[in-house]
Amino acid sequence: MTVVQLVVNGLLLGGVFALSALGFNIIYGVMRVVNLAHGDVVVIAAMVCALAFGALGLNPLVLLPVAVAGGFVLGAAIHRLLLRRLPAETASTEASSLTLTFGLSFFLAGGGLALFGGSFRSVPFLTGAFDVGGISIPQAKLLAFALALVLAAALAAFLRFTAAGCAIRATSQHLEGALACGVDIDRVRTLSYGLGTAVAAAAGALMSMIYNLNPQMGVQFTVNAFAVVVIGGLGSYAGCVLGALVLGLANAFTSYFVGASLAEAAPYVLFILVSLLMPSGLLGRRTA
């Protein structure tokens, strides 16, 4: 019974990890930018939601679309004002974008600390739990999981069925080809960074229902997202979801059998194992 409970816990957690990692993946796929500020956006969004819930009593279902919109505007602004000013298409672009997002991460974490203080916050919404044959399913986790899946499906539909989504996929698959097809790469990048950040903010809004968070915890979510993307296979969206579920399960089992403090090490261990044994990830293309 314990094992079933742990599987349920792990999968519910994995769903939210998946959403966060999808945002990370889209940014890496289109821009080849390892977005080290990703987790900080997650945490800042969680802080804003916790405060809005506490002060205004706003329902997380209302906060979620606000987080998506706010995240998109923030991401698009970061791209327009900072990332696109990096020298384009030189060998050092990846290194300089890494430095830039590293700095951005510090800026967001420090800004978050100054604005919100260091205390832990969460959104105490739907604190009850369903009991299904002895298995406890916390309502908040179930809701967060369901909303994460809905958003992930919406993102997938956007990428598959819209013109902009088509341009994003084309750009991430073959940059020169997209250029030759008249795709405005600069706009696609702004859109992708905006989307990725919006998804991170949405994940933050959902995390705030599950976790007690403070502004200094961004790094952990960045590592999580990065690990999920590597585990699943860089650039693979299905792999991203699979990798997140694997990480969620690893997290739940480690917490129970080894201890909660070591659960944070789970992504690192999986990261190293997958890098050693399956360098292109669970669902990654062999050539990549």
Add this chain to the structure above:
Amino acid sequence: MSDDLLVVDDVTIAFGGVVALHGVSLTVRTGEVFCLIGPNGAGKTTLFNVISGLLRPSAGDVRFCGDSILGWPPHRIARAGIARTYQIVRPFSALSVLDNVAVGALAFTSSKREARLQAREIVEFVGLGAQASRRASTLTLTQRKRLEVARALALRPKLLLLDEVMAGLTPTEMDAMAEFILELGARGIGAVCGVEHVMRLVMRISHRIVVLDAGRCIAEGDPKSIQADARVIEAYLGAPVREAL
């Protein structure tokens, strides 16, 4: 002068100390098939990259329909009517054949449905109708070459840059490609073809030819005069043997 579609004017580009193009000039007129021939490393692909905006020349000018397009971003050049294919054909491998072509059509419409309709027509035209819904990664090399052309046509180009169009094709496929290129001219689309050898076809389809060697134009003219040019023969076959063995 008014029907000059593309003018490359004294273009020079250097990478570090290597001068890849040295004062290259050429003019392509509307509906004309222009062949750029030269051995491997002569600078054909570099010239294509300059025209399509991927590389900026160190000196010289490129004009399209009378406007200098120097410094334009590649997507603007593509939308203005210069489409290209790459020497190494690489489709958007995880997209369907139809969507590969639709990406180009999206330059003119923001509706995915409309783009797909236009793409469907072009996909049929290049003979990939039966493969339209397959993933592009499943295509054979020849089919990929056609897809590359289809993607370029979706931009409704006035000028098509075809880099190493004949490479990797069987003789029969080369003939089909030659027919196709001639048909472009009939539709009012100018074409610049980069070709390493296959002189038989070059002579048949070209209105004019430029021969590049080590980054320099060593000859320009119609097929007849190129065939008779001593410098061309030397570049291709080496210096004439003066002593009997």
